[in-house]
Amino acid sequence: MSEQPQAIYLKDYQVPAYLVERTELRFELAEEQTTVIATLQMIRNPDCNQQAPALQLHGHDSMVLQSLQLDGEPLMNYQHSDELLTIAEVPERFSLQIVTLIEPQNNTALEGLYKSDGMFCTQCEAEGFRRITFYPDRPDVMAVFRTTIVADKAKYPVLLSNGNPVERGELDDGRHFVTWDDPFKKPAYLFALVAGDLQHIEERYTTASGREVILQIFAEAKDLNKLQYAMDSLKNAMRWDEQVYGREYDLDIYMIVAVDFFNMGAMENKGLNIFNTSCVLANPETTTDAAFQRVEGVVAHEYFHNWSGNRVTCRDWFQLSLKEGFTVFRDAEFSADMNSRTVKRVEDVTLLRTAQFAEDAGPMAHPVRPESFIEISNFYTLTVYEKGAEVVRMIHTLLGPELFRKGSDLYFERHDGQAVTTDDFVQAMEDASGRDLSQFRRWYSQAGTPRLAVSDSYDEASGRYQLHVKQSCPATPEAERKLPFHIPLAIGLLDGEGNDLPLTDGQTSQVLDLTEAEQTFTFEDIPVRPVPSLLRGFSAPVKLSYPYSREQLVFLIRHDSDGFNRWDAAQTLATELMEALVADYQAGRELQIDSCLVDAFAAVLDDSSLDPAMVAKTLSLPSEAYLAERAEQADVEAIHAVREFLRLVLAKALRERFERVYRANCSDAPYSPDAESIARRSLKNLCLAYLMTLQQQNYLQLALDQYHQADNMSDAQSALVQVVHSGFDEAREQLLGDFYQRWQKETLVVNQWLSVQASNPQPDTLGRVRQLMEHPAFDIRNPNRVRALLAVFCAQNPVNFHAGDGSGYRFLAEQVIRLNELNPQIASRLLTPMTRWRKFDPQRQTLMKGALQQVMDSGELSRDVYEVVSKSLA
Structure with missing residues (x-):
């Protein structure tokens, strides 16, 4: 950028000088240039104390301002810069008509109105609407919208927008139009438009009060057979929200559209959700179990936003977690109720510990409610979403389900139709429960991951x-x-036989209120020295240390009644052993493993009463990313070597058990994405992964047989991964060729094909990635392709990305510089692995800083990229 972009601060918030009561939009869609006619009914904000303030509307330099009228008269007295349209004098109440010309087909940033494979679509959160027309584009300006879309009927037979359709018709020149009316006030970021040649499935849903709602999911004709699971998930989510939160849907129609070019996962636009295809299309032949569960969770997430985000929205973007943290908590609880609650908790905590904790420890660390930002797109982060959800979960833990529901009811009733803050949310919880949460609010204002050091006495x-x-x-x-934070610390105490000891009111788990820098909790009438089960259910997003012996950890793996803590004990034991092995590796000592982990894993494999999904999670070793995050200085080569060594040791010691459990979880039953079936497949494929480390022909044949006989993508892809990531080069190339030949017309499956290769820990994977960038299947303009190939290599292949010669860093810098021009959001997100350069040895630090500086010196940077690079180098 020609000038360094300036930060925006929460402390500088001021109410808008003018409000929009009604927004009428007319889109004349065309191939070369689209005309947008916006008519805004505006009034002076009575809460604004400024004297005769100027009217300022946000815009973008990609728009051409064709005309401007104030109360029906041409307006010539205004100032127009790249990003602002300023009118010095306006009445207290007025009508403003703005005509702009835009070129959606050239909009590679995928913000505002753009084209995705010939389809017009929008993405307006956070500030995309200013690429469509000049507007007070801020979430606290809410208006009723009426939208008319005009387009060539042959090319764009389907015309969609927010709300309910109220008028449609044919025009003389082969065009047609549809008018949509949304009766609920919304900010511009929730506006949506889709125009294309689409097909849809349709069902009806009857709400708890008896209203009938039309449900429609749109996609290209070739994908029509991949929409039913999303429809079923939507109906389940609607029913769950009625039962758990008392929230009903409010419009006559609810629509979802699948879009291939999309920066995010999905968008909750009022009544018209626009989804990345990866979050809505699902079919056993093309979709893995994990992708099925993602579809279920994301469909629910966007639906839940109808209340926690749309009916009640954010006052400003610093409050982003108001809607995202709350809604992530809601969708996590929904997924837990639909599947295994413990497995869902393990998956969420794994993401927190590896990625969000790393974010908290890096240069982009920020509170759940940030105090400043340069580019808001950079703050759609794990801290805002996942940690924000943990903050809401802690409120739920502190209040209990009944008082939390009472608080959420009060929040929705008090603020329906308003743009509010995280303080308003917490205040509703306080008022409904009578609990003082003033200290708890620090979770919103203080960054970082708290650490708890626990000791005990008896x-x-x-x-x-x-x-x-x-x-x-x-x-x-x-x-x-x-x-000090207010931390809910859930605990249990186990006797020598592994039984839970009764605590307060005879309960076997208790939530302790940790509010001081140092605090002692006393338990009376404990008959024997107990083994503590700490942070049950991961009751707070903290790092906890307690001097467990290895024997105690094995004891917890076998006996803890809290499923999460059983898994966590296995992770802790494996982590301690692996960290000791890393030290041995660095010192040149022979690697030897304590048999306690083998014995514990054997006991888990032998216990047929356990949920197969939890067995698979328990037997999964901590990831290289997690071990790197824990290390003071991450040694990627040592971590990778040790993890591979331990996998091999376990495979050799438990070979017969892995074979037995593999066979026991094979099934001839038709594919189903239900929790029990997914659990069996996850355990079967974990066993296959261990067996493949033995590098034996019989296990290669087992993987090949599974690949060729699979009736579902989960089994086929799991076998493909094991072969590709092994040393069987000939088999690898044959399977990759077969997989691509079979699925080359399935976009999402090709993404999997790219990711399997990009994540390969074998040498020269970077060379393969560069080759794949020249492959006809790769398109750098498509965010899904970029994520599948470039992001997977840089973020999920540490041993190759962090190669000692710095080639991975230079490669990433090259791609960020290229994407900075095309899609700044994707470019800035790609940079994340290099923001943690302080975590590595001096040589790699120098190389990573050099690559960051290469980006900084490359020319005019977007705000997105500039913010990440400048903060990383500071």
């Missing part, structure tokens, strides 16, 4: 057991020193 004579807890939080860019 007096055998009195039966008194005490837990001593110290909390601290490392410095982050916004603050050196942190005040």
